[in-house]
Structure formats: structure tokens, C-alpha cells
Amino acid sequence: MNTIKRLQRLTCEGSSEQKKSSRTDEVSELRRRIEAITSRRPASSCKPVYTRQEDAVSLKDMMIGEEIRNACGKFFISDGYFSGSSKHGSRRIGEISSLDMNAVALLANNPDMAFLNCTDALFLDTETTGLTGGTGTFAFLIGLGWFENDTFCTKQIFARDFSEERASLSFLLDLAGEKSFIVSYNGKAFDVGLLSTRFILNRLPDRLANMPHLDLLHPARRLLGHRLKNNRLITMEKEILGVHRQGDIPGSEIPQRYFDWLRNRDARLLTDIFEHNRLDIISMAALSVHLTELLNYDRDIASCEHADLLAAAKLFLARGNSSAARKIIELLIQSEYLHVAFEARKTLSLIYKRAGLWNDALRMWEMMLLDDPGDFFAWEETAKYYEHKKHDFPKAIDVVNKALNLSRFNTISERNAFLHRLRRLKSRTDTTNSE
Numbered sequence: 001m002n003t004i005k006r007l008q009r010l011t012c013e014g015s016s017e018q019k020k021s022s023r024t025d026e027v028s029e030l031r032r033r034i035e036a037i038t039s040r041r042p043a044s045s046c047k048p049v050y051t052r053q054e055d056a057v058s059l060k061d062m063m064i065g066e067e068i069r070n071a072c073g074k075f076f077i078s079d080g081y082f083s084g085s086s087k088h089g090s091r092r093i094g095e096i097s098s099l100d101m102n103a104v105a106l107l108a109n110n111p112d113m114a115f116l117n118c119t120d121a122l123f124l125d126t127e128t129t130g131l132t133g134g135t136g137t138f139a140f141l142i143g144l145g146w147f148e149n150d151t152f153c154t155k156q157i158f159a160r161d162f163s164e165e166r167a168s169l170s171f172l173l174d175l176a177g178e179k180s181f182i183v184s185y186n187g188k189a190f191d192v193g194l195l196s197t198r199f200i201l202n203r204l205p206d207r208l209a210n211m212p213h214l215d216l217l218h219p220a221r222r223l224l225g226h227r228l229k230n231n232r233l234i235t236m237e238k239e240i241l242g243v244h245r246q247g248d249i250p251g252s253e254i255p256q257r258y259f260d261w262l263r264n265r266d267a268r269l270l271t272d273i274f275e276h277n278r279l280d281i282i283s284m285a286a287l288s289v290h291l292t293e294l295l296n297y298d299r300d301i302a303s304c305e306h307a308d309l310l311a312a313a314k315l316f317l318a319r320g321n322s323s324a325a326r327k328i329i330e331l332l333i334q335s336e337y338l339h340v341a342f343e344a345r346k347t348l349s350l351i352y353k354r355a356g357l358w359n360d361a362l363r364m365w366e367m368m369l370l371d372d373p374g375d376f377f378a379w380e381e382t383a384k385y386y387e388h389k390k391h392d393f394p395k396a397i398d399v400v401n402k403a404l405n406l407s408r409f410n411t412i413s414e415r416n417a418f419l420h421r422l423r424r425l426k427s428r429t430d431t432t433n434s435e
Contacts, residue, residue: 056266059160063267063274070174073167076158080278084150088282089243096289097150103292106319108214113181116212119147120180121288124208125280126191127273129255135197138162140258141273142172142195145281146179154281156274161262166202169195173207181212185233185284188215216284219291223311237283240290249276297327306332306340313347326351333367342368346377353381358389376414379403383421393429400425 059065065078084094099118105111123145130137142157155175159168172195176182184191192208199206221231228235237243249257249272261269293299294312301309309328316325329351332344349364362385368378379399386396400422409415 056264057268058265059158059267059270061267062271065156065158068167068171070167070170072170073164075164075168075171076160077171078156078158078274080154080156082152082154082282088286089237089241091241091286091289093152093282094150096286097147097152099288100292100296103295104214104288106295106315106321107216107219107291108212109319110212110214113212113214116180121183121214122146122176122179122181122211123183123281123284124187124191125184125277125284126194127254127258127277128194129258131252131255135201137194137197138165139191139194139198140165141277142168143277143281144172144175145285147285152282152285154278156277158270158274165198166204169198169202169204173199173204176207176211179211181214182208183214183216183284183288185220185280185287186215186217188213189217214288216287216291219315220287222315223291223294223308226307226311227305233280233283233287236287237279241283241286243279243283243286245279247272248279249273251276295324297324297331301331306335306337310340310344310347313344317347317351322351322354333364338371342372342375349378349381358385361385373406374408376403376407376409379407380418383418387421387425393425397422397425397429 059076063078064080065076067074068077082088082093084092084097086093088096097118099121101116101118102114104116104118105114123143125143126139127141127143128137128139138159140159143154144157145152145154147153157168157171159165182192192213196206196209199208217231220236224236224240225231228239234245234248238245254273254276257269257273261267294304294308295316297312310332313325313328313332316322316328326348329344329348332340333348335341335344345364345368349361349368352358352361352364362382365378365382365385368375369382372378379402383396383399383403386392386399400418404415404418404422407418409418
């Protein structure tokens with residue numbers, strides 16, 4: 001084969017008519033196959049087709065609610081109202097119908113929330129098709145709650161299938177527009193982030209992302225986590241609020257239960273989910289009040305967990321309010337629980353030290369050593385006081401010697417630190433004497 005023929009073969013020159021005919025035949029064959037396949041399929045709309053189990057029970061037969069329509073479509077909604085005399089564990093609803101907004105602002109670490117009203121709160125909890133989030137996770141049930149006088153109202157927005165999501169989200173936005181801040185439990189990490197994704201996918205504005213937000217998980221863990229086996233809401237409500245759920249559906253089973261509903265439309269699959277969600281919302285409200293009460297430093301501490309109050313004082317310190325922290329801790333230095341009393345004295349001594357109240361700080365360290373002569377912290381702070389504040393080196397040496405004989409050292413480095421301090425003090429004493 002010469003060079004010209006090879007070029008013609010590579011460029012298909014001279015065979016364009018044959019190539020065109022071949023492509024036409026291929027397209028015709030593909031069209032024939034597609035028509036054959038589609039002719040065997042039943043006509044369908046864009047909306048998914050779900051089957052209904054013959055003995056399935058409808059939503060309206062299982063729970064109080066109604067179908068709602070708005071500009072974006074339709075969905076199902078269930079309302080609940082709980083009067084002030086109703087009980088939730090050890091709490092009456094009337095007790096949780098108000099929140100100390102100064103305490104809420106402290107818990108949320110957002111000073112602006114102090115100027116809001118407790119009736120502006122929107123309690124939020126979702127039930128979803130997955131527990132890990134992501135764009136494929138769908139919030140099929142959005143539980144909401146708020147205060148109206150001494151009544152707590154709940155509203156559960158339910159998308160009966162995926163086609164009702166946009167209408168559900170639109171209704172949520174309308175309700176959120178009437179409130180000023182969100183209260184959730186792990187909502188910053190999950191619920192609000194998930195809903196933000198769904199707003200984007202449905203081309204809806206996201207009003208939740210910029211609303212002030214009290215995520216109860218973080219302050220609850222800080223104030224109560226020291227005495228609980230985990231920080232789940234169901235643990236908080238059982239151990240703190242006295243709520244004992246009977247037959248509660250595990251959260252891990254909820255996604256599959258919704259998928260089963262989509263297949264057979266039996267509302268009996270959903271009643272446990274609605275109840276689980278409703279209890280979560282009420283428990284968040286009750287927990288909110290419990291946490292704010294812990295920050296009330298004018299209350300009688302006899303009926304309180306002293307370790308919780310100590311944690312509350314430390315939260316005040318972390319937020320820069322040492323005055324409030326001091327008021328709580330001064331009530332705890334004589335606690336019957338020794339570990340609380342010792343920690344309270346230690347914390348209070350440091351508050352006094354930072355405030356320049358050295359005599360009060362020294363009194364705390366002496367009190368600690370009187371009850372526990374082996375307290376390393378108290379010996380160390382006392383030695384620092386006499387060395388650096390009073391410049392009484394002989395007294396500081398005396399303190400260090402006593403500490404070396406009595407103190408419990410957790411590590412070799414702690415003992416070495418005292419030995420180094422002793423050498424330095426003796427050197428300074430010798431220098432002073434020589435002068």
C-alpha cells in the first residue's frame with residue numbers, strides 16, 4: 001500500500017458516503033429499540049408511584065392532624081398543646097413556660113440574646129432518612145415547639161413523600177419568620193446544617209442559618225456531663241428531668257421505618273416516630289429551664305447538685321463573669337461533698353488571687369491544708385505567696401520544707417520543682433544576708 005492510499009484510509013477520504021449510510025442505520029436501529037422498550041412500559045408521571053398495603057391505616061385515623069396546602073404544594077401537619085398543669089417527668093409545663101434570657105445568653109455565649117423574649121424561641125428537632133447528613137439525607141419530619149403564655153405548643157411538619165419536601169420547608173420558613181432564635185440539641189452540627197442544604201436544593205431562602213441559636217448539647221455537656229454516662233438527650237431527660245420513655249423507638253430505626261411507610265402507607269409505622277419527636281421537643285424546653293436555673297446564684301443550694309453548681313460557676317468564669325462565679329462558689333466551700341468543697345476552694349482562691357485579694361486567697365489555701373495536709377496545689381500557692389508577694393524568704397522556705405515532708409507528689413517533676421524552689425530561696429536568702 002502506497003503513501004497516498006494510507007492517508008486516504010486514515011482520513012476516511014473517499015468513503016464518506018459509506019460512513020454516513022452506516023451511521024444512519026445505527027441511529028435507526030437505536031430508535032427502534034427505544035420505542036420497543038417504551039411501548040412495553042405503562043404511562044407514568046414525574047411523581048413517584050407508591051403502593052398501598054391493603055390493610056394499611058391512614059394518617060388521620062392514627063393521629064390528630066390535617067393536610068395543608070401552600071404555594072409550593074401540600075404536606076401533613078400535627079399540632080399539640082400542653083397546658084401549664086401538664087407534667088413532663090418531674091416538671092410541670094407551667095414551670096418551663098418562661099426562660100431567664102440573661103442565662104440563655106450566657107449558655108449560648110451570645111450577649112445579644114439577653115434582649116429577646118422567651119416567646120421568641122423556636123425549639124427545633126428533625127427526623128431524617130439518615131443519621132450522617134449529606135445532600136442525600138432528607139428531613140421528612142420537622143418538629144417545632146414554642147411558648148404561648150403557660151402553654152407549650154408543638155407543630156410537626158410531615159412530608160408524606162419526597163415530593164412534599166419543598167412545601168414543608170416553605171411552611172417552616174414562614175414559622176421561623178415569626179420567631180427570633182432557635183433552640184436545639186446538637187442542631188448546629190446536624191439539624192440546621194441539614195435543613196440549610198435542603199433549602200439550597202429546593203431553591204428556597206435560608207432564614208435559619210443567621211438566627212441566634214442555643215444548642216443545648218454544649219452547655220448541657222459542660223454543666224451536667226460530669227455525672228452522666230453519655231450526653232444524649234434521652235440520657236439527659238432520664239437522669240436530670242425524670243422522664244422515662246416507655247417503648248420509645250431507637251433513633252437508628254427511624255429511617256427504615258419511614259422507607260417502610262413509603263412502600264405501604266401504613267400510618268401505624270409512624271406513630272412511634274411522631275411521639276419520639278414530640279418528646280424530644282418538650283424535653284429540650286424542660287432542659288433549657290433546668291440549665292438556666294443552675295445559673296441562678298441567688299437560689300438555695302440545698303436542693304441542688306453541688307457539683308452541677310460548681311460547673312455553673314466555672315461556666316461563669318469562662319464567660320468572664322467572675323463576680324457571679326464567686327457568689328456561687330462561696331456557697332460551696334463548706335459543701336458536704338468533699339471533692340466539691342476542695343475544688344470550690346481551689347477555684348475561689350484563684351479568683352481572689354486574680355482580684356488581688358491576697359488575704360482571702362491565703363485563707364482558702366490554709367483551709368485546704370487544714371483539711372488535707374498533703375494538698376500539693378495549696379502548698380505551692382502558699383509558697384508562691386510568701387516568696388513573690390510578701391518577699392518573706394524564710395517563711396517561704398519553711399512552707400517548702402513542710403510541703404516536701406507532707407505533700408503528695410503526683411510526679412517526680414512536681415517534687416523536683418519544689419527542690420528547685422528551695423535551692424532558689426536559700427540562694428536569695430544568702431544573698432540578702434550578705435548584703
